[in-house]
Amino acid sequence: MINPGEYFVEGDVAAAYGAIRAGCLFFAGYPITPASEITQAMAELLPRVGGKFLQMEDEIASISAIIGASWAGLKSMTATSGPGFSLMQENIGYAAMTETPIVIIDVQRAGPAIGQASRPAQGDVMQSRFGSHGDYETIVLSPNSVQEMFDLTVKAFNLSEIYRVPVIILSDAEVGHMMERLVVPERIEIVNRKIASNFQETMAYGENLVSAMGRFGDGLELMITGSTHRPDGTRDTGTPEVQENLVRRLVNKIEKNRSSIEEWEELYTEDAEILVISHGASSRPSKGAVIRARKEGIRAGFLRPRVLWPSPERRMIELDSRVKRVILPEMSLRGYRMELERIFHRKVDHLPKVGGVVPTVDEIFTKIRSASL
Amino acid sequence: MKAKDIVIDRNLCKGCSICVHVCPKKTLGISREVNEYGLFYPEVVDLGSCIVCRLCELYCPDFAIEVVQE
Amino acid sequence: MITARYIKENYVRRLPSAFCPGCGDGQILNAIIRAIDHLKIDRKDIAAVSGIGCSAWIPSPYLRVDSLHTTHGRPIAFATGLKVANPRLKVIVVSGDGDATGIGGNHLLHAARSNVGITVIMVNNGLYAMTGGQVAPTTPHEAKTTTTPYGNPAFSLDVSRVVAAAGASYVARWTTWHMNQLIRSIEKAIMKKGFSFIEVLSQCPTYEGRMLNMDHIEMLEWFRKNFREDAEGIYKIGEFVDIEKPELTEELEKMIERVRR
Numbered sequence: 105m106i107n108p109g110e111y112f113v114e115g116d117v118a119a120a121y122g123a124i125r126a127g128c129l130f131f132a133g134y135p136i137t138p139a140s141e142i143t144q145a146m147a148e149l150l151p152r153v154g155g156k157f158l159q160m161e162d163e164i165a166s167i168s169a170i171i172g173a174s175w176a177g178l179k180s181m182t183a184t185s186g187p188g189f190s191l192m193q194e195n196i197g198y199a200a201m202t203e204t205p206i207v208i209i210d211v212q213r214a215g216p217a218i219g220q221a222s223r224p225a226q227g228d229v230m231q232s233r234f235g236s237h238g239d240y241e242t243i244v245l246s247p248n249s250v251q252e253m254f255d256l257t258v259k260a261f262n263l264s265e266i267y268r269v270p271v272i273i274l275s276d277a278e279v280g281h282m283m284e285r286l287v288v289p290e291r292i293e294i295v296n297r298k299i300a301s302n303f304q305e306t307m308a309y310g311e312n313l314v315s316a317m318g319r320f321g322d323g324l325e326l327m328i329t330g331s332t333h334r335p336d337g338t339r340d341t342g343t344p345e346v347q348e349n350l351v352r353r354l355v356n357k358i359e360k361n362r363s364s365i366e367e368w369e370e371l372y373t374e375d376a377e378i379l380v381i382s383h384g385a386s387s388r389p390s391k392g393a394v395i396r397a398r399k400e401g402i403r404a405g406f407l408r409p410r411v412l413w414p415s416p417e418r419r420m421i422e423l424d425s426r427v428k429r430v431i432l433p434e435m436s437l438r439g440y441r442m443e444l445e446r447i448f449h450r451k452v453d454h455l456p457k458v459g460g461v462v463p464t465v466d467e468i469f470t471k472i473r474s475a476s477l
Numbered sequence: 478m479k480a481k482d483i484v485i486d487r488n489l490c491k492g493c494s495i496c497v498h499v500c501p502k503k504t505l506g507i508s509r510e511v512n513e514y515g516l517f518y519p520e521v522v523d524l525g526s527c528i529v530c531r532l533c534e535l536y537c538p539d540f541a542i543e544v545v546q547e
Numbered sequence: 548m549i550t551a552r553y554i555k556e557n558y559v560r561r562l563p564s565a566f567c568p569g570c571g572d573g574q575i576l577n578a579i580i581r582a583i584d585h586l587k588i589d590r591k592d593i594a595a596v597s598g599i600g601c602s603a604w605i606p607s608p609y610l611r612v613d614s615l616h617t618t619h620g621r622p623i624a625f626a627t628g629l630k631v632a633n634p635r636l637k638v639i640v641v642s643g644d645g646d647a648t649g650i651g652g653n654h655l656l657h658a659a660r661s662n663v664g665i666t667v668i669m670v671n672n673g674l675y676a677m678t679g680g681q682v683a684p685t686t687p688h689e690a691k692t693t694t695t696p697y698g699n700p701a702f703s704l705d706v707s708r709v710v711a712a713a714g715a716s717y718v719a720r721w722t723t724w725h726m727n728q729l730i731r732s733i734e735k736a737i738m739k740k741g742f743s744f745i746e747v748l749s750q751c752p753t754y755e756g757r758m759l760n761m762d763h764i765e766m767l768e769w770f771r772k773n774f775r776e777d778a779e780g781i782y783k784i785g786e787f788v789d790i791e792k793p794e795l796t797e798e799l800e801k802m803i804e805r806v807r808r
Contacts, residue, residue, distance in 0.1 A: 130632050151806040156631050156799055161657040165624035168617065168654075172596070172628030175615060176636070180628070198618050320613040320629060321636050323591030327560070327608055329616035339608055339616070491568035498764050516568065534551050535581075535726050538573025539563055543551040 105153050111286040115253040115279045116183075118286045119209055120145030122257030123181050125292055128207070129155035130180040132169035134162055134188060137221045138277040139211040142183035163188035167195040167208065174204045175328065177299065177319040179261055183209040185277075186228055187218065190235070196270050197236030198330045200354060203317070205264035205297060207257070209273040211280040212384075214435075214460040223460025224277035224385055226435040230442070232272045233413040239351050241358035243271045243365060244413040246383040250284035256410065262295040263365065267357055268314050274412060276435070278385035278462050300324065307335040313357035362414040369408045370419075372398055376405025378475050379427040381420075381444060381452075382434065383409055385462050390433045393468035402476045412440065420447045429453055429475040433468045435461075480504075480527035482545040485519055489541035492516030496533035496542050502526040505533065554580050558590075560611050565604060569763030571723035571749030575670055576605045578726060579639070582733035594629055594636045598622040598651060600643035601677045602670035602749075620651030623658045626665045634796040637737050638665040644685040645675045648706050652684070655706075655744075659713035662741040663795040668733065669706060669744065672751035680754030687781075691758050705781055707746045711788045716741025718788040722748040722770035725784065732786065741794045748774065 106121045113121070120142050123131070131150055133143040143159070150157040156173070160166045163184050170180035184192065189210045199206050210232065214225035232244045243263050245256040256273055264271040300306045300316035303324045309315045315335075318326040327337030332347045340346045358365065371394060373379065378397070382390035387408045397404035407423070409416050430448055432441055433455040444452045455471050457463040483504070490512060497505045497519050506522040519542065521527075533542045555562065558580040566572045583593060591613070595606030599619035607616035617625045622640045630638045647655050647669045658665065674692050675681040681694040685706065689698040711718045717739040721729040729747060736743035750756070750766035761769065776785040 130628065132628060151803045154803055154807065156803075158627070158631060160624065160627075161653050164621060165627075165654055165657070168621040168624035169628030169631070171617075172615065172625040172630075173632035174628075176629050176632035178632045180632075194618055195621065318613075320594045320615070321591060321633050323589075324613070325560075325590070325611055326613045327616075328614065329607060330618060331616065489563050491563065493569035493763060495569065495574075495764065495767065498767070531550075535577065536574060537551065538566065538570060538577065540551045540555050540559065540573075540577070546548075 105149065106288055108288050108290045111288065112283060113250060113286055114141060114281055114283050115247070115250045115275060116141035116211065116281065117145045118250045118253040119183070119257045119273065119275070120149060121286070121288065122254040123207070123261070124149050124153060125288065126179065126258045126261035127294055127296070128179045128181050128261065129153070130170060130173035130178040131155070131182065132158040132160050132166040133182050134160055134166050134184065136185045136188045138213055138280050139183045139185045139209065141280070142209055142211070163191040164195065167192040170206050171195060171199055171204050174206055175320045179265070181207040181209070183211065185211050185213045186215045189228060189231065193235040196242065197238060197240055199270040200236070200240035200242060201330045202328050203268035204270070205268050206270050207260045207264055207273065208270060209257070209275060212274065212276040214458070220460040222277060224435060224462060225458070225460060226276060226384055226386065226439050228274060229412060229436065229439045232274050239355055241355050242269055242413060243267065243358065243411065245271065245273050246410060246412045247273065247275055247279055248384050248387045248408065249279065250282060250286050252410070253279060254286055254288065258292055262293065265295045265297040266314070267312070267361065268297070268317060269358065274384065276385050309353070312361050313353050358414060365411055365414060366416045367410040368416040368419060369410060371406040373405035373407060373423060375403055376426065377403045377428045378431060378472055379405050379407060379423060379429070380431045380433065380468065380472065381407045382432065383412055383440060386433050386435050386457070389463055389465045390468050392465040393472055396465065396469050397472045402472060404472050415443050415447065417447050424448055431455060431471055431475060433457070433463045435463070478529040479547040480524055480529050480544050481547040483521045483524065483527065484543045484545060486541045487512040487518050489539045490516065490518040491539055492518055493538065494519060495536050495538065499532045499536045501530065501532065502528055549581055549584055558583070558611050560608050564609055566601065567753045569750065569752040570601070572602055572605050572670065574723045574726065575602070575668065575747055575749060576609055578729045579605070579610065579668065579733055581730045582737065585730070586734055586737060588637060592635065592637055594638045596622045596626040596629065596638060596640045598642055598646040599677070600646045600675070602641055602643040603646065605641045606639070620646055620649070621654065622646070623651060623654040623667060627658055627663050630663055630665050631796050631799060634800065639737065640665060640667045642667060642669050644669060644671040644673065644706065645683045648684045648704055655710065656713045659710045659715040659742050659744065661795045662714060662716060662792060664740055664742065666736045666743045669746050670749045671706065671746050672749050672755050674751065674754055676751045676754050680758065703781070707744070707787055710744045715744050715788055716790055716792055717743035719786045720746040720748070720784050722774045722784065723750060724767050724770035724774070735789070740797070741792055
């Protein structure tokens with residue numbers, strides 16, 4: 105299935121291909137524009153590799169089902185867009201609390217509410233990181249091409265298996281629906297979770313603060329709960345230290361491992377005075393505008409987080425001393441802006457585009473040029 | 478069938494007295510003493526009358542009573 | 548012979564339970580354990596899933612099997628994923644009336660419709676007990692609760708009838724007075740290929756009792772006198788549906804086999 109070679113597919117389908125190659129064997133979803141193509145592709149592909157596909161009654165049921173399937177030992181995924189992603193938030197927190205590896209693809213569309221169903225936007229950036237209540241961490245990936253819809257879906261599964269966290273792929277209607285060349289490589293690195301062979305292993309946290317995962321049906325008598333619990337799963341909602349130790353570890357297992365999670369692309373940053381930071385679909389014209397600025401002698405540079413959360417904070421701080429202006433072209437009024445202003449300790453030149461369309465090279469170039477004057 | 482003993486775990490008993498109520502032979506009664514939670518636990522008033530039907534065990538919500546057969 | 552000691556040694560993680568004195572939840576735990584023991588199923592082949600509410604605590608933390616204690620209203624959806632991912636597992640959901648029919652009603656309908664081979668034991672005490680005795684979809688008309696202090700203006704749901712209409716393979720209703728019938732019913736439900744549903748009317752002495760001015764013994768007596776196989780409406784107990792028909796995980800397996808051939 106999904107043999108090495110070249111394909112010409114849309115982003116949503118490439119994500120499904122990536123999931124299959126990553127070893128996904130369970131998918132539960134609910135139709136929604138512009139993510140339905142992922143669901144349809146999984147419905148077609150999964151049975152062919154012996155996997156299970158379910159169309160559920162809603163998005164809450166979908167994420168519930170994939171968490172259940174993950175505890176049965178299967179790599180599991182769902183796909184949705186803004187409205188469904190909002191519905192899933194409670195159980196994203198549940199997956200974080202119970203350390204259940206799952207992958208969620210959010211093909212963003214313009215909101216709020218029903219918004220522009222088939223139009224791209226990047227308004228879910230903060231929700232993908234802070235959408236569920238309480239303190240927790242997730243990992244959020246941001247593909248900007250059909251190729252990356254494949255690559256980052258594989259990476260999402262690997263990260264979720266390593267860190268036992270929900271991993272979110274924050275795509276958008278532009279990337280999800282565009283047709284491009286996809287190269288499926290010969291060799292793909294696949295990581296599988298460490299399955300606990302006895303109960304003790306489920307409580308033995310490694311250096312990365314993650315323990316082996318039990319599997320239902322193996323006789324370990326697992327006790328999994330979204331309530332505050334001790335390492336053995338015993339519910340204990342009254343002891344302050346139990347809550348503190350648990351939540352700190354859930355946060356630290358991402359925070360302390362961020363250098364091995366962070367991933368970004370950069371161009372012309374060595375001597376850049378104007379740094380254009382962009383992610384997802386809007387990063388494509390952003391890169392084009394930076395290349396054009398360079399041709400016109402403007403010292404512009406380009407940085408694109410492939411992993412949005414945790415953000416490439418250390419790299420940005422390194423660049424901070426040399427860079428005079430930071431420009432963030434983005435399809436949202438808020439998006440990634442607060443994170444960048446937190447890191448750079450200054451106002452970022454935000455270039456928001458909220459009509460459900462991708463910013464153009466001209467628009468971004470104009471902004472770069474005016475910033476250089 | 479005869480009962481050798483009816484063991485009541487006073488630490489598990491919550492004093493609901495369902496066992497006393499379901500006992501068809503009035504083998505059980507409610508004690509005048511309280512357990513450490515301050516609850517009135519059941520006591521055996523007539524062991525000889527027990528027919529080992531084990532309804533008390535079947536209905537006890539707290540696994541606090543057990544009939545030991547002779 | 549199943550004795551209390553045998554049950555404690557083999558099936559219960561810890562005691563005393565957190566249930567109020569006289570609560571029916573302990574009886575239902577007792578019934579589930581006896582049914583599992585009668586069937587001689589290996590405990591590792593059983594998975595218990597529950598949501599939020601007093602009855603969600605019956606399996607987690609007390610029943611010694613793999614247990615998944617999930618978010619409010621969602622246990623049936625979690626259980627569906629677990630069952631489809633590993634059809635070998637006997638998946639038992641223990642849910643309250645608020646969990647299964649209020650916040651999670653849609654999942655109940657669709658699990659029955661798709662006939663996924665899980666067992667749902669719905670503990671019905673007619674209100675939300677854990678949060679303080681508020682009105683539920685199962686609260687009778689005009690009944691007083693902490694959120695209907697002047698009586699319930701709405702009307703109650705006959706859950707078993709709805710689940711039967713939705714397509715379940717097995718539907719039964721009992722009360723905590725009917726322990727032997729309940730145990731046999733749970734055994735049948737667990738072994739049923741398709742979706743099985745058991746509604747258990749259970750006494751909540753703390754909130755329901757306060758509103759009805761009854762203690763738990765009086766409630767059990769009320770169950771005994773009023774809930775009969777020849778009664779009408781919610782008072783009718785017994786097996787309502789007991790049929791064999793194609794089941795979701797089996798149909799999925801067949802489809803996969805067909806596609807891969």
